[in-house]
Amino acid sequence: MGAHSKGVVRPAPSAVPSDTAPLPRPRPTARDRYFDTLRALALVRVVAYHTFGWAWAGFVFPSMGTMFGLAGTLMAKSLERPALKVVRSRLRRLLPPFWFWGAFVVVAMLIHDWMPGWQIVYWIVPLGDPPGNAWGEQAWEILWYLRTYLWLVLLSPLLLRVFRLAPLPVLALSLAPILVLTFLWAGPDNRVGTALWDLSTYLFCWMLGFAHRDGVLQRLRPAPVVVLSLAAMACGGWYAFAHQADVGTYDLDENPLAQAFWSAGFVLLLMWAKACFRIDFAWLTRFRRTNRVVTVFNARAVTIYLWHEIALILAVPLIDRFWDVPAFERYLPLDSQWFLFGVGWLLIGVFVLLCGWVEDVAARKKPRLLP
Template sequence: MAETEANRRGRDGGGGELTVGSHRRGGPVPAAAASATSVGSRSAGRNGWAQPAAPGTAATDPGEADLDPRPDPPARDRYFDTLRAVALVRVVAYHTFGWAWAGMVFPSMGVMFALAGTLMAKSLERPALKVIRGRLRRLLPPFWFWGVFVVVAMLIHDWMPGWQIVYWIVPLGDPPGNAWGEQAWEILWYLRTYLWFVLLSPLLLRVFRLAPVPVLLLSLGPILALHFAWEPPDNRLGSALTDLATFLFCWILGFAHRDGVLRRLRPSAVAALSLAALAYGGWYAFTHQAETGSYDLDDIPLAQAFWSAGFVTLLMYAKDHFRIDFARLTRFRRLDRLVTVFNARAVTIYLWHEIALILAVPLIDRFWNVPAFETYLPLESQWFMFGVGWILIAVFVLLCGWVEDVAGRKRPRLVP
C-alpha cells in the first residue's frame, strides 16, 4: 500500500465509538472510533454514541434507539456530537499531514474515549449483558465487512496468517497482518481498546460509584505504574495494557460526567487539577523528545494520558458549568446535517479513512497525466491530498455506511 506520513505515525486516531484511532502511537476508531470505535494513528479513531440525560448530559448514540425503542427518540446532544465530528476530522488530518502538535491542539482519542464512557454509563442502567451484546452487535459487523477487504488484499500480497487470525473475528488483541497492509490495519488498536473498556465497564462503573472522585484521580495510577514501576512486554498484551492505562482516566471521566460528579466539583479545583495535568503532560512530552524523536503525544503514552486528562476534563466540565449545548447549530442546516452524518457513520469513517488516503496517492498520480490538471491543480500539496481523501471517504460512506444501519437493526440508508 502507498507509503504516507501516517504509516509512520498512524497511531492517532482517532475514536469514543466512534469513540469513537491512530497508529502506534495515535483514537478512537475509532473510531472512532470512535465510537468505534470511537478513528487513524494511535488516536483515533472507533464506538457507540449516546443521548443526553440528567444530571450529567450523556453523549448521543445513533444506535441507542434499537436497544430501547421509543416512538420519539430523545433530542441529540449537539455539543458531544460536534466534539466527535471534530475528533474524526482531526484524526484524518493527522494521518494526512503527520502534525506532531495535532494531539496537543485537540486530543481526539481522549475525547472519543470520554464520550464513549459517558454513553456506557448511561447504557448500563439496563442489564450489563444486554448492553455488552448490543455494543458488540453494532461494532463487529462493520469491522468484519471492512476486514474482508483488508485480509483478502493482504493474502493476495503474500500474507501467510497463523492462528492469530482469530483476532480478525473478535479484536481482543491486535489483528495480525503484513507490512503491505500495515497502514490500513494499524488503526485497529482503537477498536481493541474500546472493546476491552466495554467488557470491563460493568466492573469499572461499580468500583467508580463506591468512591467517585478518588477512583477518578487514581485512574491515572496505572499509566504511572507502567512507566515507572513495570515495563509491559513488547507484544499484544503489553500494547493492550498500555492503551488501557493511557485512556482509563478519560473513560472513567465519562462516568463522572454522566453521574453528575463533575458538575458538583468546584471550578477552582477542576481548573487547578486540569491545568496541572496539562502542564505535566506537556512538560514530559517536550523533555523526552530524545526517546522518540518527537513530542508527538501518540508516541509518549505518559504524556498522552496526562494531557488528555487535563484537556478533556476542561471540555466536559465546561459543558455543565457554562451550560453549553450547541443547540443553535440546528439553525445552520447544512452544518448540522454534516455533524449528524459524521456521528451516524463514525465507525465507517474511522475504519475506511486510511484506505481512502492510501487510494488518494495513485489517484493523484494519474492527474499528472492530464495537462490541465497538472497546470491548474496543486497536485503536490498535501492539502489537495486531504481534499481528495475526504471525497473518497464520502464514497466509502455511501458504499459501506449501510452496514452500520444493519448492525444497529435499522433500515439501511445511503445517507443517515
C-alpha cells in the same frame, strides 16, 4: 388562559383511549449536539493527522482522549439497562462494520503474500491486535482504537460499580496504571502488553465519561477543576518535550504518559464545561448543512474511522493519474498535502455511501445511503 381553563373539557369520543386505539409514538430523544460536534471534530483531526503528520495536532485537540471520554459517557448511560444486554448491543454495533472492512483488508494482504497463523482469530474479535503484513500496515495499524474500546466496553460494568463506590478517588486512581507501566513495570512484550498500555493511557478519559454522566463533575468548583486540568496538561506537555530525545519527537501519540496526562486535563475541561454551563450547541440545528454534516459524521463514525486510511492510501495513486491530464497539472495543486487531504475526504465520502449501511444493519435499522 383559554376558555378551556374554566371547566372540565370532555374528550371527543374518537379521542378516548381504548384497548384497541394505537398509542402515540414517543418522540425520539434529542441528541446532544455538543458531544456530536466534538466527535465530528475528533474524526476530522484524526484524518488531518494521518494526512499531514503534524506532531502538534494532539496538543491542539487530543481526539482519541475526547472520543474515549464521549464513549464513556454513553456507556454509563447505557448501563442503566442490564449490563449483559448493553455489552452485547455494543459488540453487535462494532463488530459487523469491522468484519466488513476486515474482509477487504485480509483478502488484499493474502493476495500480497501474507499467510496468517492462529492469530487470525483477532480478525474476528479484536481483543488483541489483529495480525497483518507490512504491505497493509497503514490500513490495520488504526485498529488499536477498536481493541481498546472493546476492552473498555467489556470492563465497564465492573469499572462503573467501582467508580460509584468512591467517584473522585477512583477517578484520580485511574491514572495510576499508566504511571506503573512507565516507571515500575513495562508489561509483557506481546499483544497483552500493548493492550495494557493503550488501556491505561485512556482509562482516565473513559472514567471521566462516568463522572459526567453521574453528575460528579457538575458538583465540582471551578477553581480546583481548572487548576487540576492545567496541571495535568502541564505535566503531560513537559514530559513530552523532556523525553522527545527518547522517541525522536514530542508527538503525544509516541509518548503514552504524556498523552494520558494531556488528554486527562483537556477532556476534564471539556466535560466539566459541559456539565457546569450546560452547553448543548442547540443553535447548531439552525444551520441546516452544518447540522447535517455533524449528523452524518456521528451516524457513520465507525465507517469514517475504519476506511479513512484506505481512502488516503488510494488518493495517492489517483492523484498520480491527474498528472497525465495537462489541465489538471496546470491548474490543480497536485503536489500539495491539502489537495491530498481534500481528495481523501472525497474518497471517504464514497466509502460512507458504499459501506456505511453496514452500521445501520449492525444497529438493526433500515439500511440507508445517508442517515
